[in-house]
Amino acid sequence: MDDLLEEFIAETRETAEALAGEIVAWESAPHDRARLDAIFRFVHTVKGSCGFLDLPRLERLAHAAEDALAQVRSGERQPNPALVSAVLAIVDRIGEIVDAIEGGVSLGDGGEELLIAALAPGADMGDALVAQPATTSVTRVASRSVRLGVDLLDRMMSGMSDMVLARNELARRLRTTAADPAIEASLERLSATIADMRETVTRTRMQRIDSLFSALPRVVRDTATSLNKQVALTIEGADVELDREMIELMRDPLVHMIRNAIDHGIEGPLDRRAAGKPEQGRLTVAARQSGNQIVIEIADDGRGIDVSRVIAKLVAGGRDERTLLALGEREKLGLIFEPGLTTKDAASAISGRGVGMDVVREAISQIGGRIALENEPGRGLRITIHVPLTLSIISTIIVSAAGQSFAIPRGVIDEIVSTGADSIRLDRLGERDVATIRGRRLPLIELGGVLKLSSDVREGKRKLVIVDIGAGSFVLGVDDVLDTEELVIKPAAPIVMATGVYAGQTLPDSGRPMLLIDCAGVAACAGLRFQREAVVEEDAVAIEEAPGMPVLMFLDLDGASRAVPLSIVDRIEPAELSQMQWSGGRMRLTVEESLIPLAMIGEAPTGDFAILRLRDGMGEVAYAIAEPRDIVTVSPELAPPVAPGPVAGVALVEGQPVELLDAHWLFAKHLDGIAADRRPLCLLAGDNADWMSMFLAPMLRAAGYRVTHAPAPGEVADVLIRLGGGSDVEAANDTIPVVRLAADPGSAERDGSVYRYDRAGVLAAIGACTGVWA
């Protein structure tokens, strides 16, 4: 069921239950204004929500009750028992319809007209009584959701953090004493449970922004229809996650801005055709995470803001024209945030009701956000809202500078490289340090230096974090990259925020507080001003002269120089051996808690290596390389390869042949679910064939192997699995490795086979035989 509808049902039911008592109390004291107001608010809210959710029956009932109650409120009408009964009947009916919606059952019309008629002054309350019996047949469905206060979630969250800290403390203490394996195992389990729990608790606060956006198509459709306009809405980035509370607070401003855009911005079809635009207006709502902020953009291709009309309006309202005209362009545009302003000459049903952009701005600044306008008269308006991530969970990278750890939001990080690689140069230009990374020259800021923690000592291997803060990119030099962690960021005390380099504080698993670096603040603090990014000249020339395909050149594991189309490279990252593992029948790389297929040509690396994360728009494959070299442009005409394989062709770069990887082949071979025939084949042999096929085969298939009892002609199994002792007569042709399973643990110990129910042991033994990795 639609989230919104579910929410409406929960809310309505809850209020209706609370209200039943109010109505009865109102009956005994009809002049109790507070009770009357409570009931009025309820029917009013229901009416509003119903209009929005397209529930005409409920809307009609609520509307009728609202009208009657409004008359009582304004004193036009005196409440009497007949009216109270009629209102009560309507509230009951609303509850029943809501139950029916939730249960997905249909509910007969049941004399709703009579219920409404009973509200009329002087109506006989007998009508209402007649109507009531028809309504008792609905079975109530048990609700699968509860509504919770954010306070409770906060307390849950803080309790969770306490639990993590207690676990850490326990682990620390256990390490110092002689560890009993049984206790260690219990602790392991506790840790795993806590980790799961923490993720769940964390998620309770987060909501996909989708829940905010999902109502928009309807809003756009209704608004556009009522104004006889045609608008196509595009929504992007609905999977960005935001704090629940933040989403609630954004709801009204967003709807308001959308309505404004359609009412004021997008022109009617005739005007649009006259202006040479397509009749259908375009409205785009997009969300993305940018550094420490969530950015929501609302862009339309309408007429934009006519600044002179805004000024004329304000002058008509008594403002001094000369002062207004003297303002700069940006300030003039900012005038639309003046209270009580509407540029429409006639207030329409949609906007122009006195709720203006001032209210929107106020609402956004209340949650610590800001709003910016980009106006192109005649071509459209783009409203950009930045909302802070504080309170949100963000993915961070933990770095160290001068012995202290800091968190950097992952979102602003383009790439992390190590110093010392060939493709990286560090230079001092005048007063500034610059880093040249694969032809990209960027200002270098030492984190320790900016924070006045260390002098510019740059010895040994260091890490360079390439940061993109929107206005530009720079390189942040840190001593080391320690970890990645999902953290709950809270605002720090004002005196800490005043330093301008922190975005908040957080408590990671270590239990030691940590500061989140505001990269834009660090850049400002270091006196960095962004112009257009400098591209190293030689490359700039090369790129301009040769129309062709930009490719990333790299040194492959086998020592060959290869290249891959730049457009499929998502990012380049350093990787460690420990991230590699053989699972599900192929080599995989653990990245941010997920496994992606790992491809390589040549020997598996033995030390640190780099990976290219390649994307085809849907799937992802990692390709292991020795190191990245350069970005160059090659002619799309390649010398064809000799045979189909990983290489699509050979290009010439500065007179040297460079093999270009075949992206299609890479994905076809390595993306999960396609290359089934590449999975290792297990041949099951020996007695007890039933056990083999019932017990062992499913487990092996789940682990990504193919299983057979008799290989097809020409097919060669990668491993032979045999249960029980006996001489290996038939496997004597020892061309394929054999894994022997023992029926009981005792004999497994005696003859070096693997006990058949030791799942990990069995898989490890098979993995050792089939894979490169044991």
Add this chain to the structure above:
Amino acid sequence: MNDLYLIAHIAGRVVAIESVEVESVVDMGEVTPIPLSPDHVIGLATLRSRVVTVIDTTAALTGAPSAGQPRRAIVSVIDGHHYAFAVDALEDVAAFTSHPLDGGEDDGPWSLAARGVIERDGEPVLIVALSPLVSNLSAASVD
């Protein structure tokens, strides 16, 4: 008027702190420094899974940072943020009668934080408010 006061030692002096300002009294653990923060901000500490900003009361009042790791602190919530005010030592909580501070007006750091006087065993003790100490009073009064 009889109110409860926490008697503490700050910057070598005995002071009284209104109990309404005191959320709890804690033993300080490890403090994580905050680079670029003012001198009287010692850093961040974790108290029962909450991050608090640790204030060096001595530095805030005298301008001279206190030596060594803070050991005891008074936790107070000011404008929704938790602060730990490091103190030299803590004594008891007891009820006292507060008297207005008479005598010459000046704007030294102590006076900016002073809220009155109580008398303990015949000895006058200054009532100090914690919230002004969040900003560096010794620096403010010099300007």
